[in-house]
Amino acid sequence: EERARNGPFKDLIDFAERVDLKQVGKRSLENLARAGALDGLCASRAQAFASAELLIRTSAAHQEEQQSDQGGLFALDDAPALAKPKLPAAEEWTPQVRLDEERAAVGFYFSGHPLDDYEKELKRLNTVTYVEAQARAKTGRAALQMAGVIRTVRMRRSKSGKPFAWVEMSDQSGEYEITVFSETLNASRDLMEAGSLVLAGVTVEERDGDVRFTCETMRSLDEAAAASVSQLRVSVTSPDALEGLKRRLASVRPASPRESGSVVVVMRLADSGREVDLALPGVAACTPAMRGALRSINGVADVELI
Template sequence: ATLSSDMDKTDKVVAFLDECRTLELEVLPPEVNASEYMFVATDPRTVRYGLGAIKGVGRGACEAIASERASGGPFRDLLDFCKRVDSSKLNRRALEALVNAGALDALGRNRASLMLQLPEVVKATDQLARERDAGQVSLFGGGGAAPALEVHLTEVDEWPLSQKLAGERETLGHYLSGHPLDPWRDDLRALVGTDLGELDKLWSSAPQAEKKGWRPEVGVVIAGQVVALRKKGDSQMFVQLEDGRGRIECSVFAEAYTQLAPLLTRDRILVVQGGLREDEFSGGFSLRVRACWDYTQLCASHAQRLSLRLDMRMPGLWERVDGLLARHRPGATPLRLDLLLKSGEGGVAGVLDLNGPKSVRVDAELLDALRAQPGVRAVKVAISRPWAN
């Protein structure tokens, strides 16, 4: 009940979702074939996301969806959905919000296909509504029934993860189906050794000698995405980092602020070195920043090796991958290729190391492009630690 009463306040929803995660409760995504206007507990361990928490979808639209589903059964596809729900309560903007929030995922192949289908479906259902109105008006004049509606529902490949997540943040105020750090998560953990869901463990495992004094601090290195910034005066900044597992507020003061200010921008992935403190106000932890690095810049400047696992049974894979690598030469980062070479159970793996003129420049563009290639099973970057020098 509390969650539903505050569902138009993004910060409250995020706090409740964090609490659900802490309590190991499952939060199911918004779904037009299952959700109500409010958040609803489907069993003692599960909560279904409320349609009313989607920005741009009003209460009237949510209740019209739930009412039609109750009377006519589940919606079969996007066309069926738009035909049955009152278009006066569900406009184009609300439909786009439902797609971006993932609430229509069950009605199509993927969100990219649903968004592509939307203009044609809306046009067709608007025409059907006009014909129905005309038919009602002409009942006394012997008008016929409106013809059956047929629309070809085009399907395409899904959007990149970053585009899906951007749509969720726009409509829900936060990420739900994943996190922008997901493609980098293993590499980041290998680099810093932890995530923001393990701050308690970091604190408790530190030597007691580090926890003495007026405001004890434990030296740590963490990583996360900048999700909020709050400036105080001309030489202080409070930065909230989040990684999908937890969040922490980092304070940047005086000389550190002057030096690091260009890196402190929203959505940037940062690796941060500093002093971890217990935060008596929040009951959690905060961090006083001593140094930080842009993770994508670290990939470019400190990458020691780029490892790719390639399924060579996929036609044309090597030509596509080699073309991407060629555009990032000359470079200083050697390659290790783990090749799946033969069809059949298990296949046959071979390892190939490339360096010298075959080395590459590692950057976010290359890593994103490689991960998007069908047949590229894994992309990993080994990065040296600048704070260890």
Template sequence: GYSLGGADLLRRAMGKKIAEEMAKERPKFEKGAMENGVDKKKANQVFDLLEKFANYGFNKSHAAAYAVVSYQTGWLKANHPVEFMAAAMNCDMHLTDKLNVFHQEVKRLGIEVIPPCVNRSEALFSVKDGKVVYALGGLKNVGAEAMRLITDARLEGGEFQDLFDFARRVDLKRVGKRPMEMLARAGGFDQLDGNRRKCLESVDGLVAYSAATHEDRNSAQGGLFGDAGEALPAPRLPMPEDWLPNERLGQEHTAIGFYLSGHPLDDYAGALKRKNVLTLAELEQKAAGGTVMAKIAGSVAGKQERKSARGNRFAFVQLSDPTGLYEVTVFSEALEKFRDLLEPGQNVVLSVKAELEADQLKLLVQGVQAVDKTVADAASLGLRVFVSDETALASIATRLREVSSNTEIRGRGPVHLVLTHPSLPGEVEMALPDEYPLNPQVKGALKHIAGVQTVEEF
């Protein structure tokens, strides 16, 4: 006996899952049903079904379709995980936060990611040899269409040999200066020149050279043998020292939106362990046994401040460590005290109360400290530097000379060079005569030198 308007009110109450409105509709439903010859008991049974459906319900065809899609999706991920993850990343290619979540899932599945590269990547995410190849179009402020100019040129003429070959074959004016800068920051030119800072500072010169080359080629004023544009002299590019590891990662984060090739806390692992600072993975295991107080390190990715009903400010802060992403809650007192340390890009150590609620880790911040301050007195006893190219020795000496004058680094220790070369009978280790200020940043700076294979603590 509902009117069209009355029926729409019932529909709206069901669709919006408004319990109070549904309760108001029950007497109307019962009365109308009895007026139409339906007894009260049967009317109540029917309305109970409507009420149950209002909590969360689908019609059967809708539910069946969802079930089929869910099964197909699960089957694809289980049986073709690499292709599935690449396709998922293409669906949300311009949503950095989602790409970061997908990247963490790819790591969890043990799938290798090939970083963005003008000689290996496509405009979209792709798969090669069981690995996900990061999309050139997945960088921030970079369009897939502009990146197809690069992939089309590579398809036509083969891999690019150097930066000048790249500029001659791709019309960089059409690609744009901003996308070129993002490619440089993300390491897209690493195969052509491993100095990312040089690549970034060379963008203006390369774009101008590319424009002149293409203009010359299109003017039909080339040489007798059709070598238009090839004879133009290459510009002189700047030759700056490359960024130190943390700045290099910071530039990569600017272009990609998260850390892909490493993490700012990688070089701090040993020192943090000596200070009993847990990783996210370790804290999750510990919290499974009950509420714990612990320390965890992280690089701040984002912060949202809110105001409670009482007018107190609090914040949700997103961080990451080498094992994953996590979020913490910071109440007003801690927020007021540590706000400056909780800005994006800061590397910090948090004292937290951790507990699992419905399999989700809840973290409440009690204290915050800069990571360098935490590990200031936890330097390694010494560093062992593995060198495969003698040209690295001069750079190692320069870096050690620079840190020797740094009075802020408290810990000092020995440095051993381990020479590895096919001409040697084996590894040759020798200790340098002095002791040097040592901390995770020094370790990272040495590891970044060309010709250094790795750096170990001892």
């Protein structure tokens, strides 16, 4: 209603001054930031999220001033313009965190899917999507490779007392449920968490009009994708990217030796125009998730997994 009456909001401070955020509440404001509703009003969703407390205080102060009989110590027309509060600095979320926060706010992935960064690797691993698996099931029982994000895990016990699980999965084409029996469940318990990206070997078949998925194997998608990769090659166009690179590389350690690899930073020297390769010491997680995280840094032109 406020936007319709007085036009689009210019920025987050303008938003806070024109809307009584006490009526909105901090949690709802944070969820608006998570969902992307404030994307056009500041530098990043991370900054909008981190600014929630400041915005509520700013809104309250502005509302109090507007309602004051005296308009503060001065008449409003003569009062000096107050400096606008400065928003807190916040490093932008990685693509994976951005999607996770989005899902936390609205209940589903809206602007993308965590598997988007894995397109090349999924082709190499010969995976099929949920929609493709449904079509295959109509031609008979089939063994397939499927990648997905675990959404929920419901643990159960069979009549014989053995544990099994119904695991709700998500890929770019839809959501589906797979049954994981005791032997596979015991071998992959560390992966049975919401948000885990997994590669599942499944048997798919149609029974009584329903397509059923039975999991035969399960492993980390990052580990599977990194099996033939040994290097991250990062092309940088600005020295400003280096500090962000350092923080991102240090924030995630390889989950296993199979995910470990070297990092090479490719830079062009300003004085000579020559391109140089700088091999960094140590190892990093050579995974599609890390590739996506590094690509989101300002000043990084491209990231390759080799």
